[in-house]
Amino acid sequence: MSERTCLAVVLAAGEGTRMRSSLPKVLHPVGGLPLIGHVVRSVAAAGSDNVAVVVGPDQDAVAQAARAEVPGASVFVQTERLGTAHAVLAARDALAAGHDDLVIVFGDTPFVSPEAIAALRRLIADGAAVAVGGMRPADPTGYGRLIMDGERLVAIREDKDTTPEERTIGFCNGGLMAMSGALALDILDAIGTDNVQSEHYLPDAVAIANDRGLTVSAIEIDEAQVFGINTRGHLATAEARFQAARRTAAMAGGATLVAPETVFFSHDTQIGQDVVIEPNVVIGPGVTIEDGATIRAFCHLEGARVAGGAVIGPFARLRPGANIGADARVGNFCEIKNADVHEAAKINHLTYVGDADIGARANIGAGTITCNYDGSSKFRTIIGENAFIGSNSALVAPVTIGRGAYVGSGSVITKDVPDDALAVGRGRQVTKPEWAAKNRAKSVSKKA
Numbered sequence: 506m507s508e509r510t511c512l513a514v515v516l517a518a519g520e521g522t523r524m525r526s527s528l529p530k531v532l533h534p535v536g537g538l539p540l541i542g543h544v545v546r547s548v549a550a551a552g553s554d555n556v557a558v559v560v561g562p563d564q565d566a567v568a569q570a571a572r573a574e575v576p577g578a579s580v581f582v583q584t585e586r587l588g589t590a591h592a593v594l595a596a597r598d599a600l601a602a603g604h605d606d607l608v609i610v611f612g613d614t615p616f617v618s619p620e621a622i623a624a625l626r627r628l629i630a631d632g633a634a635v636a637v638g639g640m641r642p643a644d645p646t647g648y649g650r651l652i653m654d655g656e657r658l659v660a661i662r663e664d665k666d667t668t669p670e671e672r673t674i675g676f677c678n679g680g681l682m683a684m685s686g687a688l689a690l691d692i693l694d695a696i697g698t699d700n701v702q703s704e705h706y707l708p709d710a711v712a713i714a715n716d717r718g719l720t721v722s723a724i725e726i727d728e729a730q731v732f733g734i735n736t737r738g739h740l741a742t743a744e745a746r747f748q749a750a751r752r753t754a755a756m757a758g759g760a761t762l763v764a765p766e767t768v769f770f771s772h773d774t775q776i777g778q779d780v781v782i783e784p785n786v787v788i789g790p791g792v793t794i795e796d797g798a799t800i801r802a803f804c805h806l807e808g809a810r811v812a813g814g815a816v817i818g819p820f821a822r823l824r825p826g827a828n829i830g831a832d833a834r835v836g837n838f839c840e841i842k843n844a845d846v847h848e849a850a851k852i853n854h855l856t857y858v859g860d861a862d863i864g865a866r867a868n869i870g871a872g873t874i875t876c877n878y879d880g881s882s883k884f885r886t887i888i889g890e891n892a893f894i895g896s897n898s899a900l901v902a903p904v905t906i907g908r909g910a911y912v913g914s915g916s917v918i919t920k921d922v923p924d925d926a927l928a929v930g931r932g933r934q935v936t937k938p939e940w941a942a943k944n945r946a947k948s949v950s951k952k953a
């Protein structure tokens with residue numbers, strides 16, 4: 506198919522009223538990626554030479570989300586929402602450039618697959634003027650119905666325009682359409698507004714092409730691939746389906762998920778072989794867990810890398826820039842942000858490490874805090890290999906603790922500590938023999 510050129514138009518100008526949200530519908534995330542991001546990724550993967558995104562007025566954020574995935578996407582604004590055909594025509598300049606195939610995809614169908622798009626393009630290559638992706642949802646209410654005459658698709662009737670008889674049809678418009686690039690503008694320009702909603706319906710392209718004696722084809726696509734999100738309920742269903750697929754893929758790749766239904770992935774999560782993930786783990790965007798790492802129960806990770814043999818948690822939080830080396834340990838109630846934790850270093854209990862470099866095999870005692878922020882700027886803490894930080898120490902950055910150095914428990918360290926030195930920064934202990942006993946005796950005699 507690569508010899509045929511293709512323009513993909515992604516419609517994303519709808520108001521998404523049914524979401525009841527101040528955020529445009531297509532910016533709601535599934536697996537941490539906006540719906541529109543999923544869609545433009547798929548159309549690009551299907552081999553579209555050009556991607557055009559149609560957005561509503563003041564929807565720069567939608568355009569940006571699309572361009573984050575496909576930087577070359579062109580953006581067109583539909584100033585008035587007059588229907589799906591009207592929206593396609595907002596990209597008239599892109600259509601006029603002349604492509605062999607035109608593919609139209611809705612921005613609210615995140616699971617549209619490159620294979621489904623390719624199947625529709627094949628129908629156009631075989632001579633169809635219009636090709637429609639049909640589906641058989643459990644409940645057809647709300648969808649356009651495909652009116653078939655044997656193998657031939659005669660028309661699409663929107664739910665609101667159906668007769669009671671048409672309403673019983675289970676074969677529905679999945680919203681995915683391909684058209685011959687040479688004929689598309691002519692057909693789209695002929696679409697009127699003679700329907701209950703007085704909108705320019707894209708599905709009317711089917712009846713118009715038929716009237717002109719052109720070939721119109723429909724194929725059935727798995728409902729899961731054209732699942733459209735109109736409500737928060739649909740969004741939750743999409744998230745559940747996405748997570749189920751990711752869990753299956755992680756396990757197929759050789760990871761153990763002890764309780765798969767309690768582990769949550771992002772669209773870009775990378776999980777190696779022999780990774781073990783215990784129950785109740787949430788993984789945000791930008792996380793890589795390498796072969797043989799273990800994530801124990803109740804951890805939250807985002808923007809982090811965990812190398813092989815490292816053990817995280819239980820109850821640990823890795824924030825963006827946490828880079829955990831091989832065989833390192835990050836234990837309960839530890840938070841790591843923007844820090845390189847080198848091989849076999851141990852940060853086992855109740856610790857905050859931010860903007861830091863922790864040398865290999867260093868031991869960070871319970872309750873250690875890197876004081877990285879002075880209220881306006883952030884500073885780095887450098888801890889050398891094999892250093893030992895005693896419990897309950899505050900390391901006031903910028904500060905460097907040398908290799909093999911030792912910090913006494915309860916220290917507040919404000920100056921650099923040389924390699925192999927001992928630093929103690931705390932009040933000296935004062936011990937007064939018999940003081941407590943004498944004090945007790947004094948209060949007894951007072952009462953008498």
Ligand code: UD1
Binds near residue numbers: 583589611
């Ligand atoms: C649409 C189809 C219906 C199909 C269903 C599948 C039409 C008229 N109906 O209905 O046959 O069964 O999808 O999910 O096409 N949009 C614009 N500008 C507009 C209107 C819509 O850009 O003026 C965009 C929306 O952002 C959305 C897409 O087009 O991404 C579809 O619009 P939506 O209102 O969700 O259509 P449905 O009612 O779902």
Ligand code: CA
Binds near residue numbers: 611613733734735
């Ligand atoms: Ca929809």
